[in-house]
Amino acid sequence: MPPGSRERRRSGRPSMVEVARLAGVSHQTVSRVINKSKDVSEPTRLKVEAAIRQLGYRPSNSARALASSHSRTIGLVAGGVSLYGPVSTITAIETVARSHGLFMSVMMVDEATCTQQGFQELCGTFLEQNVDAFIFITPTDTMFQAACQVNVTQPRVIVTSTHGGMGIEEALSHNLGSDRVALTGIDQWGAIQQVVRQLVQLGHRRVLYMAGPPEWRDASTRLASWWKACARYHVKTAVVHARSWESAESYTLMNHLIDERGMTGRSMPTAVVTANDNQAVGVARSLQEHGIRIPQDVSLAGFDDIPTVDNLNPPLSTVRPRFEELGTATMRQLLAMLHQGRPVDFPVTRHGVGLIQADVVPRRSLGRAVRRS
Structure with a gap:
């Protein structure tokens, strides 16, 4: 009977202890391999990874969060989700997050009825999950102001437009120059x-x-x-x-x-x-x-x-706005703020917002002007 098989029958999933026993190392070494520590020799890392594959072990995200003080979870608050653009952007954000081993916790907001207090309460729910950072998709002035002024200390990226009833500088009055707030959008x-x-x-x-x-x-x-x-x-x-x-x-x-x-x-x-x-x-x-x-x-x-x-x-x-490219750039910008990559080199920046290009797509509905009498 393979080591640890009795424990697996009881728990339904293999444990880190079983991986350590099969690989002939300590469970601390297994933890270092899982968290990609450089303090593990290559032969030991290969041995632990082989044991993980053999047992089908999947690390617990909550356990990793306790060990590292990071939840590897991003809180995303989004308005406008009944429309094509925000949905396409969210899809790209989630794809990039997953490719980096991050989890997205998403809340949809009615952009027409959102209030500062309601926005703060939503973020409080995320804070209870110990999220590492925030992304806010803010199509309306009310949501944009709430996202700029919400009381959180984690890095945040705000997806918005450059113009509105409230200017960028006004909304970010107490966050100007902060390296924990970034803004992205489409060059509309x-x-x-x-x-x-x-x-x-x-x-x-x-x-x-x-x-x-x-x-x-x-x-x-x-x-x-x-x-x-x-x-x-x-x-x-x-x-x-x-x-x-x-x-x-x-x-x-x-x-x-x-x-x-x-x-x-x-x-x-x-x-x-x-x-x-x-x-x-x-x-x-x-x-x-x-x-x-x-x-x-x-x-x-x-x-x-x-x-x-x-x-x-x-x-x-x-x-044609490049919504997928916007989502990718937004997530990459957040990763840079979490010290997991370089900041995005946006082709255009206006009013402090890093902008992704939009392309005119000419089709047959647009022709030469007719002369009117």
Whole structure:
């Protein structure tokens, strides 16, 4: 009977003591091998690893936490999880964490009702788990402020946009210059600048922009960049302000605009740009139901490149944020703060936020401007 088999039948899983007995070493040596200590000779390490494989031993995370004072757990608080971008970012974060032997403890937050007190209580729950660090995905001003001002001492990376009702410097007033707070995001400002440049190259000079809900920092950043780019390139623009990201609302808003212009005799813009792809879907339906062809009569572009928009009729021109790359960079930045790698060399940094590129994806919904009488 192999050593320790009686104990395994009782416990259901092999113990560190059994591994030590099979390898002919002390359990302290096994612990050092598991925790990748350099104070173990190569022959001994190979012998212990062979015993681990033979017994199918899996180290207890809680035991490792007690031994090292680290839980190897990251607390993640996320808003906006009903939308494509945050979900894609979270998936990439979790993948990188797992590849480094880290565990993710995730809590979803209603970004519309989040309060500072509620956010602090969530983090308190994580602190009871002895998390090593935090990642906060903060799409709204309220969440962003809460993530900046929450009372925790662990390193934190905040995923956000560069513009909003609350500026970066204001929100981080008591954390400015701290090496325990980092910010990451998508270069949405630069992406909107690219969109306007492409419109100008196609001859568009009168364009409608449908903005997103103002409490969302993504919407604020895209709108601020839109105004700046239109002024720079002498594009005449009107802006419709939506209260949500939903296609049903953008459909209704576009119907009202078409009816109003029909009654007043004002001509339609040569292009419509929406703050996300869901809105573009609603706008497309409204245009088509009114017999307005895309792009022959009015061009259309969105933002986010969500699945299926490349199969609309016509396929939607849009902006593709590199959400997976953002998640990877966010986790790598946190690892650097935990002294497990080098900080990320972001291609662009604005207002202290390290930014990942977003790419304009031209498709058939965006064509040359038609001349209006």
